[in-house]
Amino acid sequence: MPNNKRIAIIGGGVTGLVTAYELSKKNYEITIYEQGSTLGGLLSGTTIENHPIERAYHHAFTTDEYTIQLTSELGLSNDLVWYPGSNAIHFNNRKYPFNGALDLLKFTPLSFFDRIRTGIVILYLSYTRSWKKLSSKTAADWLKKWSGMDAYRIIWRPLLQGKFHDYYKDVSMAWFWARIHTRANSRGKSEELGYFKSGFSTLIDSLVKSLTERNVIIKTSTPVNKITSTPSGFSITCGALIEHFDYVVCTIPTSVFARLTTGINALSDYTNQLHSITYLDAVCLIFSTPQKLSNYYWTSIHDTNIPFVVCINHTQFVPTSWFGNRQVYYLANYFPQNHPILGTSDKTLRDQWFNHLLEIYPQFDRSVVREITVTRLKNAQHIPFPSYENIVPTYATPVKNLYLSHFSQIFPEDRGVNFAIREGLKIAKTISESE
Numbered sequence: 405m406p407n408n409k410r411i412a413i414i415g416g417g418v419t420g421l422v423t424a425y426e427l428s429k430k431n432y433e434i435t436i437y438e439q440g441s442t443l444g445g446l447l448s449g450t451t452i453e454n455h456p457i458e459r460a461y462h463h464a465f466t467t468d469e470y471t472i473q474l475t476s477e478l479g480l481s482n483d484l485v486w487y488p489g490s491n492a493i494h495f496n497n498r499k500y501p502f503n504g505a506l507d508l509l510k511f512t513p514l515s516f517f518d519r520i521r522t523g524i525v526i527l528y529l530s531y532t533r534s535w536k537k538l539s540s541k542t543a544a545d546w547l548k549k550w551s552g553m554d555a556y557r558i559i560w561r562p563l564l565q566g567k568f569h570d571y572y573k574d575v576s577m578a579w580f581w582a583r584i585h586t587r588a589n590s591r592g593k594s595e596e597l598g599y600f601k602s603g604f605s606t607l608i609d610s611l612v613k614s615l616t617e618r619n620v621i622i623k624t625s626t627p628v629n630k631i632t633s634t635p636s637g638f639s640i641t642c643g644a645l646i647e648h649f650d651y652v653v654c655t656i657p658t659s660v661f662a663r664l665t666t667g668i669n670a671l672s673d674y675t676n677q678l679h680s681i682t683y684l685d686a687v688c689l690i691f692s693t694p695q696k697l698s699n700y701y702w703t704s705i706h707d708t709n710i711p712f713v714v715c716i717n718h719t720q721f722v723p724t725s726w727f728g729n730r731q732v733y734y735l736a737n738y739f740p741q742n743h744p745i746l747g748t749s750d751k752t753l754r755d756q757w758f759n760h761l762l763e764i765y766p767q768f769d770r771s772v773v774r775e776i777t778v779t780r781l782k783n784a785q786h787i788p789f790p791s792y793e794n795i796v797p798t799y800a801t802p803v804k805n806l807y808l809s810h811f812s813q814i815f816p817e818d819r820g821v822n823f824a825i826r827e828g829l830k831i832a833k834t835i836s837e838s839e
């Protein structure tokens with residue numbers, strides 16, 4: 405039975421789809437607005453060699469309880485498969501395996517003393533649970549102090565730069581703690597990572613199928629321009645289209661939320677706070693080739709002259725047979741939103757990045773590359789500044805029945821599909837309990 409309450413969900417990424425999925429069990433009348441032509445947001449897909457793949461590399465961890473639970477609820481458990489991941493660091497034109505304590509002990513760019521010291525730091529971060537006292541410190545300062553300058557310069561700084569570009573010195577140590585802590589707890593003897601046999605589009609497609617069966621209206625290519633508060637609820641404006649709702653859940657970046665709600669005076673203090681949240685965009689170059697360049701799934705690039713920070717051999721993780729026995733690679737980096745590279749053409753970008761790939765893999769032969777796709781992901785990562793917990797906006801805004809749920813509210817953990825599912829469930833519960 406419809407319960408007559410109308411809910412608008414803005415943003416058709418994982419958080420928005422899961423919010424809708426959960427609320428649709430309670431028979432609300434739900435409409436999802438997504439500006440893109442497809443659903444899934446940062447998890448949205450494309451194809452390469454006729455096989456689905458994500459526009460940005462994705463995998464699940466064994467600790468991703470919400471992903472595993474939702475996958476099971478949707479009847480997809482047999483589609484989620486687990487394979488070992490393998491990691492390396494490219495430094496000074498050499499690759500070093502980097503999968504655990506033994507590899508750290510053999511990591512000769514660091515002195516033996518610094519290897520031991522770094523191992524102790526990793527152990528401490530893996531076991532301690534008290535992240536709050538770390539939050540006001542920057543990861544850069546804390547790591548320099550406890551791991552030593554060489555370990556910071558050779559291992560940690562490139563990792564921070566890889567994720568936060570120019571903001572690498574401004575990241576809370578609590579965020580860094582969560583990365584090490586979560587990852588350590590997902591590792592058994594060797595780390596297994598999860599992936600769907602037909603890519604994560606399996607999860608998105610299944611959610612969309614359920615939503616359609618439950619009469620949720622899904623509007624893609626429909627960017628919301630404005631949200632206004634009315635005596636009876638809210639108006640959502642998308643170009644010439646104006647629709648009315650009792651509840652609005654925004655699963656969009658905080659900066660976009662602030663722009664859409666400028667007309668709601670009661671929100672001014674709330675949105676002022678949102679301006680301190682800064683986002684980066686991500687760029688990925690995906691290509692297929694018959695050449696096997698790397699024996700590792702994930703190679704972190706620690707030579708700072710190279711314009712991408714990771715080289716991922718996706719087919720060192722999942723079977724090459726999915727891609728007609730070709731190898732599939734991602735090269736990727738995050739950039740501040742005013743960075744010139746975001747304005748360069750796909751051709752210029754791939755020419756530059758392929759030239760640098762030759763430095764890493766001299767055997768790389770561009771002439772045998774088969775398919776190339778450049779993807780650009782807007783608002784892909786926020787900067788968790790020191791004491792970030794103090795600026796995280798609340799989910800319930802000062803306006804009754806207007807909610808904001810975005811990955812930039814997750815802290816100290818890093819954003820991820822698992823947390824997007826958790827947040828979607830959380831906001832759906834808040835709404836259904838508010839009645």
Ligand SMILES: Cc1cc2nc3c(=O)[nH]c(=O)nc-3n(C[C@H](O)[C@H](O)[C@H](O)COP(=O)(O)OP(=O)(O)OC[C@H]3O[C@@H](n4cnc5c(N)ncnc54)[C@H](O)[C@@H]3O)c2cc1C
Pocket residue numbers: 414415416417418419420437438439440443444445446447460461462463464626627628629655656657660686736781783784785810811819820821822824
């Ligand atoms: C390079 C990269 C690698 C990643 N790797 C992993 C990984 O390995 N494992 C993992 O778990 N997670 C990974 N993630 C993170 C994961 O993709 C995200 O945490 C998750 O997809 C976030 O979902 P979301 O719905 O919260 O946000 P989003 O996906 O950002 O969804 C927000 C949606 O809102 C839409 N929108 C914005 N403005 C409007 C508007 N005005 N009107 C209508 N719609 C609008 C956007 O188009 C988008 O679809 C990765 C992310 C990136 C960028």
